[in-house]
Amino acid sequence: MMPFRLIDAQSAAHAVRLLTEHGPAARPIAAGGDLLDLLKEGVAGALQPAPAVLVNLGTAGMAGVSRSGATLRLGAMATLVDLAAHAEVQAAAPVLAEAIGRIASPQLRNVTTLAGNLLQRPRCLYFRHPLIDCFKKGGHGCPAADGDERLPRAVFATGPCCAVHPSDVAPVLVALDATLEIASPSGLRMVCMDEVYAGAERNPRTEAAVAPDEIVAAVRIIPGVFSGQAFDKFTVRGANDFATASVAVSVAVTAGMVRDCRIVLGGAALRPVRCLEAESLVTGHPAAEVMPADVAAMAVRGARPLDGTARIDVLRTLVARTLTRAIGV
16 A cells, blocks of 8 residues: 555645645545555555545544534534434434444444445445456446356446445435535535436446545435335345345325335445336325335336346335335335
8 A cells, every 4th residue: 555644634625625735646534444445455546546645534523413494414524323323313314323223333333424435435346356457447348247146236237337336325315305515616515415426337436426626524404304214225144244235215294195205225226226116106195005015016127137136026125115114004
């Protein structure tokens, strides 16, 4: 691993200035669980120089959770364990606390940050191997497409990369219709979580809509929108494992009618997958008449698995189970 200089950022704006000043030689670092692995594996400098400067975001004062009017603001540097234990998060977004409780291990949840979980790179072993060429490292093609069928591969692939995004938090935030607050050289900008990972399969440098001179400052959620929320996932190991498949569901039910529904799949592509056609079978219908099995079948209808149908069956089961919990049918 190449030597680097660590600079403490004093604020989000200061962090952006440091990234702009040092250009391609600088990278932001939070807990470092992913970035340091990429550096040691020789992957972090695949499409840009290995960083000579790391900008420490842990000193930038971005770990707080606050309420302003109708908005709950989650600081990007808040650790997962602090978010899950926060009373405001438990009240406004219980599905987020539920998902966090099933991520990795207590040790990792104690240090992993919200932004770090959202911006981690694919865990694909072909991408992580320093001697294997792939699209995400500036090469051509995707070895995973014809590779080991035991490795997670996209079932909703729309580009040259067949990896899946490893975040459990991302599908939950999409289901909650959250907004990402991004600090850039021109100031703060807001990006809907629906759009954060758009085009991830076709972008070799990153999966998220965050430029090299930008950082995630916070996540914003509007509490009280969704009356029912649920999350579930399947892993090969019982704990400390990335999801083979996951599902987050949120519904808004008033007087027995479903006003809104969001069904989001994780571990199925290099982005959280919204199931818009499946949602249409729920939104605008009486909650008591919703058929979770039919909705689940619609949710996976467009899947094109590379490795058999087992994960499709898992996703279908998770959708039906999670929707049943969220809507209370």
